[in-house]
Amino acid sequence: MNRRSVVTVGIDGSEGAAFALEWASAESVLRHAELRVVHAWHTPYGATSLSLTAELYELLEGSAKKVLDDACDQLTAIVGGPVERILDDRPAVDALLHAAATSDLLVVGSRGRGGFVGMLLGSVSSVLSHHCPCPLVIVPTPDAPTPT
Numbered sequence: 001m002n003r004r005s006v007v008t009v010g011i012d013g014s015e016g017a018a019f020a021l022e023w024a025s026a027e028s029v030l031r032h033a034e035l036r037v038v039h040a041w042h043t044p045y046g047a048t049s050l051s052l053t054a055e056l057y058e059l060l061e062g063s064a065k066k067v068l069d070d071a072c073d074q075l076t077a078i079v080g081g082p083v084e085r086i087l088d089d090r091p092a093v094d095a096l097l098h099a100a101a102t103s104d105l106l107v108v109g110s111r112g113r114g115g116f117v118g119m120l121l122g123s124v125s126s127v128l129s130h131h132c133p134c135p136l137v138i139v140p141t142p143d144a145p146t147p148t
Contacts, residue, residue: 016109040095
């Protein structure tokens with residue numbers, strides 16, 4: 001039995017992720033592939049297991065789920081089928097590499113929410129470019145400066 005190909009896209013609520021999601025959606029339609037949307041989230045730095053209450057964890061997780069749901073709600077009609085949603089509480093690189101292991105293509109934006117604003121290639125996409133187990137597309141934001 002042949003498995004259907006999978007296009008996976010990482011999102012974080014940023015403008016770069018929105019462009020990556022748009023590109024990945026179109027590519028999944030062209031390939032007749034399943035679309036998998038991954039949103040990695042984490043607890044705030046400095047929060048320890050002792051200071052992180054169940055209520056705070058649920059609040060953070062709920063906020064992350066809203067980012068994922070808001071991004072995916074309109075996609076089913078666009079891609080013509082269900083969209084797999086993955087909410088992962090590991091660091092973004094770990095979550096995306098895990099998802100990429102069963103993907104035919106991984107798509108990310110060139111700049112996300114973290115890091116230095118002036119960087120052309122974000123730290124997540126930079127690490128993925130060296131370790132991704134499947135083909136990787138890094139979608140630039142339209143206003144990104146062109147390297148000289």
